[in-house]
Amino acid sequence: MRILVANVNTTRSMTDSIAAQARHVAAAGTEIIGLTPRFGADSCEGNFESYLAAIAVMDTVLSYEGPYDAVIQAGYGEHGREGLQELLDVPVVDITEAAASTAMFLGHKYSVVTTLDRTVPLIEDRLKLAGLDARCASVRASGLAVLELEEDPERAVEAIVEQALLAVRRDRAEVIVLGCGGMAGLDEQIRLRASVPVVDGVAAAVTIAESLVRMGLSTSKVRTYATPRPKTITGWPWPAVDTPAVS
Amino acid sequence: MRILVANVNTTRSMTDSIAAQARHVAAAGTEIIGLTPRFGADSCEGNFESYLAAIAVMDTVLSYEGPYDAVIQAGYGEHGREGLQELLDVPVVDITEAAASTAMFLGHKYSVVTTLDRTVPLIEDRLKLAGLDARCASVRASGLAVLELEEDPERAVEAIVEQALLAVRRDRAEVIVLGCGGMAGLDEQIRLRASVPVVDGVAAAVTIAESLVRMGLSTSKVRTYATPRPKTITGWPWPAVDTPAVS
Amino acid sequence: MRILVANVNTTRSMTDSIAAQARHVAAAGTEIIGLTPRFGADSCEGNFESYLAAIAVMDTVLSYEGPYDAVIQAGYGEHGREGLQELLDVPVVDITEAAASTAMFLGHKYSVVTTLDRTVPLIEDRLKLAGLDARCASVRASGLAVLELEEDPERAVEAIVEQALLAVRRDRAEVIVLGCGGMAGLDEQIRLRASVPVVDGVAAAVTIAESLVRMGLSTSKVRTYATPRPKTITGWPWPAVDTPAVS
Amino acid sequence: MRILVANVNTTRSMTDSIAAQARHVAAAGTEIIGLTPRFGADSCEGNFESYLAAIAVMDTVLSYEGPYDAVIQAGYGEHGREGLQELLDVPVVDITEAAASTAMFLGHKYSVVTTLDRTVPLIEDRLKLAGLDARCASVRASGLAVLELEEDPERAVEAIVEQALLAVRRDRAEVIVLGCGGMAGLDEQIRLRASVPVVDGVAAAVTIAESLVRMGLSTSKVRTYATPRPKTITGWPWPAVDTPAVS
Amino acid sequence: MRILVANVNTTRSMTDSIAAQARHVAAAGTEIIGLTPRFGADSCEGNFESYLAAIAVMDTVLSYEGPYDAVIQAGYGEHGREGLQELLDVPVVDITEAAASTAMFLGHKYSVVTTLDRTVPLIEDRLKLAGLDARCASVRASGLAVLELEEDPERAVEAIVEQALLAVRRDRAEVIVLGCGGMAGLDEQIRLRASVPVVDGVAAAVTIAESLVRMGLSTSKVRTYATPRPKTITGWPWPAVDTPAVS
Amino acid sequence: MRILVANVNTTRSMTDSIAAQARHVAAAGTEIIGLTPRFGADSCEGNFESYLAAIAVMDTVLSYEGPYDAVIQAGYGEHGREGLQELLDVPVVDITEAAASTAMFLGHKYSVVTTLDRTVPLIEDRLKLAGLDARCASVRASGLAVLELEEDPERAVEAIVEQALLAVRRDRAEVIVLGCGGMAGLDEQIRLRASVPVVDGVAAAVTIAESLVRMGLSTSKVRTYATPRPKTITGWPWPAVDTPAVS
The missing domain is CATH 3.40.50.12500 (Rossmann fold)
Structure with missing residues (x-):
């Protein structure tokens, strides 16, 4: 099982320590991939940074190539989890x-x-x-x-x-x-x-993500977190987010 | 008094009709400026588009040159108002x-x-x-x-x-x-x-924004909506958002 | 536009200062009429005085001759606003x-x-x-x-x-x-x-009353604040309240 | 024990049927006194009548000569109970x-x-x-x-x-x-x-009023329902309410 | 009228003082029967003792021979009242x-x-x-x-x-x-x-129990507190609880 | 890791199917022990049976000899979980x-x-x-x-x-x-x-119990779920519950 653990800020050392904590608690067969957003603030301590982080995490996760089974958003009190749930078919867990x-x-x-x-x-x-x-x-x-x-x-x-x-x-x-x-x-x-x-x-989120995957459970797609409707997205520089419908 | 009315999607005709509605109710001396985000979806009908809109509106407002007295975020049920409140000293009203x-x-x-x-x-x-x-x-x-x-x-x-x-x-x-x-x-x-x-x-927001300005009231800066702390923001293509601390 | 600002106690100097505050924030074309109840306590600091004030304000407003566009009940935390909403067709705003x-x-x-x-x-x-x-x-x-x-x-x-x-x-x-x-x-x-x-x-109420009038909005009459049903009212000395159905 | 049961409207037949119901459930030694307000509407079906009833009940109860042990306000969903609690030292029960x-x-x-x-x-x-x-x-x-x-x-x-x-x-x-x-x-x-x-x-209120009296319990006077502060009350035609401080 | 007042612990002196307090407030014709559970802790100060008390009280009340009109569960903050309500047709009042x-x-x-x-x-x-x-x-x-x-x-x-x-x-x-x-x-x-x-x-419960009996009111049997469905109960040593369906 | 899964009723076939479901989702190294209470009803469909089950589960778990790492109470909507949390040092999870x-x-x-x-x-x-x-x-x-x-x-x-x-x-x-x-x-x-x-x-509870054990987390003992105080428990036939203080 592979779990993406997305840091919400651009400080790589923090991504590392988050990933280390995640690996510390992860089950034997679980691979933890730490992700650092390619844009945003070096730390999130308010709504402005947090909103920036919200889409930075979406961009980062959508840009990840290769399969994965669950995503953890590793910022405490941050915005954005609902967007990830719409874009992805795998479980999303906010710390x-x-x-x-x-x-x-x-x-x-x-x-x-x-x-x-x-x-x-x-x-x-x-x-x-x-x-x-x-x-x-x-x-x-x-x-x-x-x-x-x-x-x-x-x-x-x-x-x-x-x-x-x-x-x-x-x-x-x-x-x-x-x-x-x-x-x-x-x-x-x-x-x-x-x-x-x-x-x-972070530890709690890893165990919950693993559990959801093990039980074959993921985000309901019937209403709030249904896949985004096809949209014309303009002006946005990163293709990953530009074409979420393919995810 | 000048009020910026920010549409949350990139459909210009919708910005126009929103601005028209705003002008319809605005007081004699109030100038309404309709803003269309330079990136984002042509309509917001879910969290993904809404989070994108959140920062698109911040980018649009921060990019606006010239003075203004209040900002209206003209998307119903959208994210982002709290970020604007942090970034600006003028009142922010969500419709x-x-x-x-x-x-x-x-x-x-x-x-x-x-x-x-x-x-x-x-x-x-x-x-x-x-x-x-x-x-x-x-x-x-x-x-x-x-x-x-x-x-x-x-x-x-x-x-x-x-x-x-x-x-x-x-x-x-x-x-x-x-x-x-x-x-x-x-x-x-x-x-x-x-x-x-x-x-x-939109009409309600215009009258409230005007009222706040007239009463000399704006967002409290003591805690939740204090100006963002100085951050190193990397990877973000638009300078307006990149340097919010100067706003 | 004419707005009645009803004090809840019988202290005229307080009516004056409330009206002055209202005029201070009122828009150019707004006329503020301060009303003092013709009965009641010189200050409201409890439920007894407040209930007395509730009908004193209704009596005072119903006794006002001449047209008006909105009414403000200028007592903080007092009873009675719902009664005024039933009796009047214009907006009622409680401070x-x-x-x-x-x-x-x-x-x-x-x-x-x-x-x-x-x-x-x-x-x-x-x-x-x-x-x-x-x-x-x-x-x-x-x-x-x-x-x-x-x-x-x-x-x-x-x-x-x-x-x-x-x-x-x-x-x-x-x-x-x-x-x-x-x-x-x-x-x-x-x-x-x-x-x-x-x-x-008081200032907030003036701007809200003005806004409602400008938007052509007033109290909904479909249920809670429908005009009172025709009643036989006996024993009440003031004709204004006695015949609310004509208002 | 004597309990005053105050009707909220001026319809005497309704006072009678309320008092009958009260007597039906009252304990052996309990005397029920039905009171009809001396002013107000013949029935209360909205806030206007209800606010009028609020002070009419206070007037009626304060005008009652002779001792009593508890008061019941016998209107369903009406205003005024808090005022009675301030004015009286005996328990007040709203139906x-x-x-x-x-x-x-x-x-x-x-x-x-x-x-x-x-x-x-x-x-x-x-x-x-x-x-x-x-x-x-x-x-x-x-x-x-x-x-x-x-x-x-x-x-x-x-x-x-x-x-x-x-x-x-x-x-x-x-x-x-x-x-x-x-x-x-x-x-x-x-x-x-x-x-x-x-x-x-009405039946429920009678048993509760009796119970409070039997337990020697009455309204707390430490804050919300403390006796009204001495006020100058002007313009009010009924002496009972005019001088509540003596009650 | 006979009211059973069930202590939740096995300390008889406490049952006595509870029953004394009950008698102190009870009406002339009310007989108070104090019950002490035949098993359980000498005092309840936590969930474990409280759950034990819950069924001990049910056992005690069901074992009581002779008629009664209401039951009071005389433990503050304890479990079990809902079970009694299912088992009995008379009113149950928790202190x-x-x-x-x-x-x-x-x-x-x-x-x-x-x-x-x-x-x-x-x-x-x-x-x-x-x-x-x-x-x-x-x-x-x-x-x-x-x-x-x-x-x-x-x-x-x-x-x-x-x-x-x-x-x-x-x-x-x-x-x-x-x-x-x-x-x-x-x-x-x-x-x-x-x-x-x-x-x-305890005093409050006695007056409420008496009042319910006087008004001819008892627990609703339409859903939550309907009589328990017939069950096969095994291993339980006390016959009273074993056959609640007959109660 | 060994997890006790306690059925709340005495129907052994139900214990078996619950345990099977638990094993189905349990991690490789997790041993599931299904427990059937030694007294109680064959099914719980109300408060009476549920309260009986509450202590039956405590009795069953306390009677279990040998070590275990967590306990699951496998009745939906039943009473008793708080008691188990007091009695045990290992995590307790209610389904x-x-x-x-x-x-x-x-x-x-x-x-x-x-x-x-x-x-x-x-x-x-x-x-x-x-x-x-x-x-x-x-x-x-x-x-x-x-x-x-x-x-x-x-x-x-x-x-x-x-x-x-x-x-x-x-x-x-x-x-x-x-x-x-x-x-x-x-x-x-x-x-x-x-x-x-x-x-x-049941599946959800197994994964949560496993997770808590893996993270080294168990019930807080600072207040609500502190170990029961030493009590004199009389009349209770089963020694396990009689002496919880030793657990």
């Missing part, structure tokens, strides 16, 4: 939803700890749309930017643990979700320090 | 929200009549996120594609009226919202036939 | 809803800052019924009574700013709504001090 | 809420069958505000006006049973609530024909 | 719901003060399912275990009052509900100290 | 939640098709509590009892497909969930006939 969905099997309420304060409402909105917010105790910001996570993982762990403990104590969370693709790999350390289950979205 | 917000002053519940069945969930999702769904009785599809509206307006009126009447009778709506930018200008005929107030999103 | 609706175009969440703690639940209830509560971060009390606002505007600004800053920081509001008709005119000062958009309900 | 609250002990979901279609949204709004709507399957109209219920009880039973059966079958209700004070006394016949529990609001 | 339902007649919002932190989510879940959570301000833990309440009532009052005051001040509750059957009898002291109405679930 | 959670990755809305009409509210309640109901379009009954599914699978497929098609067309579902453990193995046929993804809860 925001994968993590929330997994957390709900582990405790009565979960909290998300993410990067900057400004991204909190984006994540809240994604969870609300996904219908996975009823048991979300809070979304908290660690105050660290996406790229700072990589630069200083120790400080990142510190800042995330602090918010995780507040989430458990004040917001009554029982499970913590890591709210950024760039936090991949930090789950174990945070779990040890916060004494509650810690869910990494 | 989906403008129409719903206006309808709520006119009756206890409203229904949206849109184009194809597949776009219904997109509109429901936008209204849910906007927090304007509590008094939405239903979103109904007329069964006509976006471009069919222009080709055969008489048939369009017929199909919309049929759904409007069902919305009033069965779903208990008291106001009808026209759920497509391409329906601009049909409101009067449908109002006469359905005997309830009919709200056109 | 509670006008402000909330406007605030939602300006940020992800808004908070209301009102007068006394005891009025907070009334405002919450009105927003809930209006279906405008999903993005309301909080309703906060400044601790000042309605009439104290007029007596000491400086202290009022101080107290409102304090709560506004708490709303932004703790409740994650991005926009502030002034939750009392008596706060009309303070918006600019608070905006400067709180650094977020501040919405005054 | 809309009493019936819903009782129905929830009897089945998984309940439906209300009321009079005219136009009153359905008013009842929905009251239940929403009361937080008793989560298990309300539907509010259905029998199509009969309030005064028609009295004129032709047989036809009334027929029309109510028809809607009750639809509520059970289509809306999945398991309990029926009679949605009009004027339906008092019809519960037994409808129960026999619809084969589900039928709750009459 | 969790009785207290919440009663509190809603007394103030705008209520809070529950219970025993241990770990039981808070169970109570929240029961209120959510019952559709009585919309006006619940908070569920707070006093930190005392169920059996500690009996051992040291003075300390219990202290701890409950502390949380009650926080609920009123911070969570904006206006009424306090005692969230444990073992708190029966403490309501008066807490009311005096917290200055808000305090609802005891 | 109701597993199926809903999986369906949400496959379409905008899902519907459940279950057995009898009377079980619909139970399933709705479980989904509501699990916070997985926001995207549930409907729960529909096929009209077949649990044991009829086994007796006549062809008729079962027919009846389920009929409701599935109605769910897609009328309720706007895009994915179908099989709402009964006894439907295990029918998914493929229904998928072919209904042309939408069909999720079997």
Whole structure:
């Protein structure tokens, strides 16, 4: 089974760490292909970058040559998953939803700890749309930017643990979700320090994608995610997206 | 006052009819500038086209030279409004929200009549996120594609009226919202036939944009819609979007 | 265009300041008529006064001789708007809803800052019924009574700013709504001090009323707000309300 | 124990039948006093009449001389209960809420069958505000006006049973609530024909009022329903309401 | 009228104090029978004990010989009420719901003060399912275990009052509900100290059960709570539960 | 990895078919152990049987000797999962939640098709509590009892497909969930006939349990699902449940 794991920003080292985290949890026969968009921002921390990432991920996945069985969109709280679901016949799993969905099997309420304060409402909105917010105790910001996570993982762990403990104590969370693709790999350390289950979205998404493939399940094509109708697309420079109807 | 009214698809005749509708309701001193994206689909009827439109509208607005006081995103149920709000200092009004917000002053519940069945969930999702769904009785599809509206307006009126009447009778709506930018200008005929107030999103958005400007109000920059942080954006062909920080 | 702006209490100086605020934002051709109820309390700070105000406003508006194009009910969180909508054919705009609706175009969440703690639940209830509560971060009390606002505007600004800053920081509001008709005119000062958009309900209501009139839209008469059925009304001393069917 | 049961309209025969229903269920030591407002409409079927009734009931209750232990507002879906709660120290029970609250002990979901279609949204709004709507399957109209219920009880039973059966079958209700004070006394016949529990609001309210008195419980005075602040009330012709602070 | 009041744990002294509280509020002609389960835990403070209690209560009630008119399940936040409703033809009242339902007649919002932190989510879940959570301000833990309440009532009052005051001040509750059957009898002291109405679930349930019986109302048998279908039940040691179809 | 799959009824042939379905989807190294409760009803179609099953499953799992890595509760819409989570340190997955959670990755809305009409509210309640109901379009009954599914699978497929098609067309579902453990193995046929993804809860639960184990995640023990406090449990005949503290 081959799973494409698409980073949402153009920072290759982050693609690498996301792919490593994915491989870490992947089953024996699963091949993980990390994809970096060919355009976009070096990190996504707001709607502008996120919308750019939405089509960058579609472009990247449509440009991938060779077969694959599932796609993971590895940005936390980002736009675009619905577009991929329309364009593809294989299952699409977003790490925001994968993590929330997994957390709900582990405790009565979960909290998300993410990067900057400004991204909190984006994540809240994604969870609300996904219908996975009823048991979300809070979304908290660690105050660290996406790229700072990589630069200083120790400080990142510190800042995330602090918010995780507040989430458990004040917001009554029982499970913590890591709210950024760039936090991949930090789950174990945070779990040890916060004494509650810690869910990494990339890992969760890999297991869900594998499961869907194993059960022979993929996106319903009856209404919302039906293949796009044939359109005249003009002005767009990349042929992959230009002719999605062939996908 | 100058208001940019951005169509979400590349069909110029639709930009023209949207701009005409906007001018029809605009106050004496208001100049309406219709914008057509330089890339994208000829109509938006799903998430893929809508995500493409999201950045196409950002590109188009950022490329506009000369001053303006407000921006209207004239696609019903489309993605992207949040990105524009981050990038701009002037008010941004989405016609989906403008129409719903206006309808709520006119009756206890409203229904949206849109184009194809597949776009219904997109509109429901936008209204849910906007927090304007509590008094939405239903979103109904007329069964006509976006471009069919222009080709055969008489048939369009017929199909919309049929759904409007069902919305009033069965779903208990008291106001009808026209759920497509391409329906601009049909409101009067449908109002006469359905005997309830009919709200056109383009008209509603123009009055709201004018009002915000007159009151000296614009998007809050404290958190969600703060100006994007400085990023390294690579691979993107259009300079306007490439350097949003200067806007 | 002539708009009646009905104060909900009997304090004429408050009617004057509300009308002044309305005139400040009104379009060139709009005439603002301030109305003071001929019975009721000198300020509304609870359900008893508010219910009295509900019919006092109906009485005042029905007693107004001469034509008008729209009516604004200028009490924040008060009862009665639905009654006016039944009795009149012109648009009716309540400042509670006008402000909330406007605030939602300006940020992800808004908070209301009102007068006394005891009025907070009334405002919450009105927003809930209006279906405008999903993005309301909080309703906060400044601790000042309605009439104290007029007596000491400086202290009022101080107290409102304090709560506004708490709303932004703790409740994650991005926009502030002034939750009392008596706060009309303070918006600019608070905006400067709180650094977020501040919405005054009277101003918002004027622009919305003007917009509805311009678009030729008024209250739907199909169900909830249909003209009252002919009734035998006895014991009521004021003829205006006694014979609403003629309005 | 003495309970005041206030009709909301001026039709004395309806006060009588409501009081009879109240006496039918009242405990041995309970005295029921039926009150008819001294002003208002002969029936309430919309917001205008309902707002008039709100203060008419307050006036009537405040004018009552002699002691009493609880007050029942016997109009289904009407305004005003919050005002009474502020003005009085004894428990106030609204039949809309009493019936819903009782129905929830009897089945998984309940439906209300009321009079005219136009009153359905008013009842929905009251239940929403009361937080008793989560298990309300539907509010259905029998199509009969309030005064028609009295004129032709047989036809009334027929029309109510028809809607009750639809509520059970289509809306999945398991309990029926009679949605009009004027339906008092019809519960037994409808129960026999619809084969589900039928709750009459007047009866339910009497038992709840008695229970609160027996438990020594009354309205909390800490915030929302605190006694009205001293006000200067002008222009109001009835002394009872003019000086509520003494109550 | 005879009402069975079933304790959910096996501590007889607690059954006694619950029955005493029930008798304290019961009407003249009402006989209260306290039942102690013949198996289960000495106190219920979690799901495991609560599920055991669910069937222990069913067993106890089904084993009761002689007629009765209503059953009260006297555990706060426990499982099982739905099963009793299926098995019995007489009304079943759960103290969790009785207290919440009663509190809603007394103030705008209520809070529950219970025993241990770990039981808070169970109570929240029961209120959510019952559709009585919309006006619940908070569920707070006093930190005392169920059996500690009996051992040291003075300390219990202290701890409950502390949380009650926080609920009123911070969570904006206006009424306090005692969230444990073992708190029966403490309501008066807490009311005096917290200055808000305090609802005891056992007392509330008794009055509601009496009221339902008086009105001739009992559980609807049309769907959810229809008598269990005939089943082959094996391996269960107690005949009462083994043959529920005869009940 | 060893996963216990606990049937909720005492019908061994159903345990066998559930275990077969589990093995069908299980990964190479996963051993599936089917467990049949030693007491309870031969099928669960209501709250009484379901509550009995809740503790029967706890008894069965606690009585299992030898190690295991996860537990699946294989009854659709049944009580008890929270108790297991308290008692065990390994992950517990309920098929109701597993199926809903999986369906949400496959379409905008899902519907459940279950057995009898009377079980619909139970399933709705479980989904509501699990916070997985926001995207549930409907729960529909096929009209077949649990044991009829086994007796006549062809008729079962027919009846389920009929409701599935109605769910897609009328309720706007895009994915179908099989709402009964006894439907295990029918998914493929229904998928072919209904042309939408069909999720079997047992299969979904196996993949989720495996995933949790692989990620080293299990139930949070900080609050709701902490190990039961030490209790004196009396009268209960089975030692396994009697001494849960040792587990």
